Amino acid sequence: MYWRRTLIALATIAGKETHRYLRIWIQTLVPPAITMALYFVIFGNLIGPRIGPMEGYSYIDFIVPGIIMMAVITNAYTNVVSSFFGAKFQRHIEEIMVSPTPNAVILLGYVAGGVGRGLLIGLIVTIVSLLFTRLQIHSIPVTISVVFLTSVLFSLGGFINGVFARKFDDISIVPTFILTPLTYLGGVFYSVSMLPDFWRGVSLLNPILYMVDAFRYGILGTSDINIWLAYVLILGFIALLGGFSLWLLERGIGLRG
Amino acid sequence: MKALTLRNLSKTYKGGVTALRQVNLDVEQGDFFGLLGPNGAGKSTIIGIVSSLVTRSGGDVRVMGYDLDTQPWEAKGLLGLVPQEFNFNHFETVEQVVLNQAGYYGMPRRQARERLERFLRELSLWEKRRAVSRTLSGGMKRRLMIARALIHGPRLLILDEPTAGVDIEVRRSMWQFLRKINQDDGVTIILTTHYLEEAESLCRNIAIIDEGRIIENTDTQSLLDRLSAQAFILDTAAPMTAAPALEGFRVEQLSAKQLEVEVRKEQTLSALFAALQRVGIEVTSMKNKSNRLEELFIRLVEQNDGIDPGP
Ligand SMILES: Nc1ncnc2c1ncn2[C@@H]1O[C@H](COP(=O)(O)OP(=O)(O)OP(=O)(O)O)[C@@H](O)[C@H]1O
Ligand SMILES: [Mg+2]
Secondary structure, rough: HHHHHHHHHHHHHHHHHHHHHHHOHHHHOOOHHHHHHHHHHHHHHHHHHHHOOOOOOOHHHHHHHHHHHHHHHHHHHHHHHHHHHHHHHOHHHHHHOOOOOOHHHHHHHHHHHHHHHHHHHHHHHHHHEEEEEEEEOOOHHHHHHHHHHHHHHHHHHHHHHHHHHOOOOHHHHHHHHHHHHHHHHHHHHHOOOOOOOHHHHOOOOOHHHHHHHHHHHHHHOOOOOOOHHHHHHHHHHHHHHHHHHHHHHHHHOOOOO | EEEEEEEEEEEEOOOOOEEEEEEEEEEOOOOEEEEOOOOOHHHHHHHHHOOOOOOEEEEEEEEOOEEOOOOHHHHOOOOOEOOOOOOOOOOOOOHHHHHHHHHHOOOOHHHHHHHHHHHHHHHOOOHOOOEEEOOHHHHHHHHHHHHHHHHHHHHHHHEEEOOOOOOHHHHHHHHHHHHHHHHHOOOEEEEEOOOOOHHHHOOEEEEEOOOOOOEEEEEEEHHHHHHHHHHEEEEEOOOOOOOOOOOOOOOEEEEEOOEEEOOOOOOHHHHHHHHHOOOOEEEEEEEEEHHHHHHHHHHHHHHHHHOOOOO
């Protein structure tokens, strides 16, 4: 009985979250498709041939995995942060807070929304990339598991951001000043092995690099780092951010006056 | 077992406003209970704490005997809330708002749809079920929140100023609906209001809260009697040894030459003076005694006048 009801509550929140980003698809699904198509045209088709091969692959083939990953990361994050902040702002988060829905279910429901949007965008960008190059997948399990876990991780990040956000500006600070730079510097457009030792060392402190690289391994079969390390890192961060999110919900931080 | 028990509830908000000071309150099952008080008295704070939207600084809450801290699943499941401010998703339709709420309580869709139809029809919202909630009128939004609060079958329904900004006709139909829920379904109802008429017409028992303290808690009739009675202080010409017996009036001796007399609504001052004359007491001066309850109601009524002239 308890489990059945809990599952219904989870399905309700996840369904509502999915419905939300689908309803506003012009704002949520179309922009990344266009932006990423531009990356493929400019870096892939126009400039790419002059850059020449990267780690043995044509430049466009090299950047496709990174660009897909970049779209997944930003969209998973943005979905949860805007939805959760919106629910606080319009106060309809109170609908859930008065109900017996356990905190873990609230968190899972929101994360499901972020993961859903992240993966859907990942799929869209992948399809767009097929207009520019032929994609072969080296390892389906690695590709799927890395993109899935990464979207879970960034959905959790967006959730935490949403808990602390007090005004609309607060939801774009992290994506603009942290996520985007770390993603660009995470080897989306170049191989870190090209960098001088010092900058290479610095790059290795960037967790996003491991995710991009592991995903690229899944698709191309080539990697600058040990992909098991990437899994450990991603799972570790998921445990950390997930635990922190639950603690925030338990304490009612940013929610209960 | 009570529908609601509050013990030593206290709340100090961040920033230092103390909204509640040791509030104790019991509401019987099946009661229709009014919580009255001027703006800022602490009504919404109490309701916020009971419905888990506000953290408390101290005290205990029990809903239908279940402790909110140790048995939150049961306590929350038995409670329905209609908050003071609109708090649904303005982009969802009426139907989505109510069905999602049922979902949060774990109610299967089919059952939720049946109940949805019943409540939307009874609250005259059925035609609007596909309307985006943002496009509803103020009165419809209030009724939407009532339907949403009832969808999971709560045993205790708390409404925070449910008829604020609602016209008289709709207000009366809401009263009728609430009476029916209370009588036919046996749902205990607690509501806050600024309209005395509303409390008088709906509530069997009333508590009055001011500055975070419950200052009155009684049945509606005795409250009204006490409100309509006036107390006078009389100075007498000659000293008295004991309070005189004045037929039909409650008399208290304050000092040798001073009396306090209560005059109820149906009594007249002429009758008071006739009674005084019969016992041979001469009055030299007389003043109206102000009472706290009355002052409070004057404040309540003034606020209410500011919002709506009433019927
Ligand atoms: N979130 C908050 N932060 C700080 N102070 C608050 C908060 N909410 C309420 N207060 C203060 O607590 C006191 C009680 O407010 P509350 O909303 O409980 O009153 P109320 O009786 O519901 O009034 P009204 O009739 O105007 O709705 C007021 O002084 C109010 O300013
Ligand atoms: Mg209030």
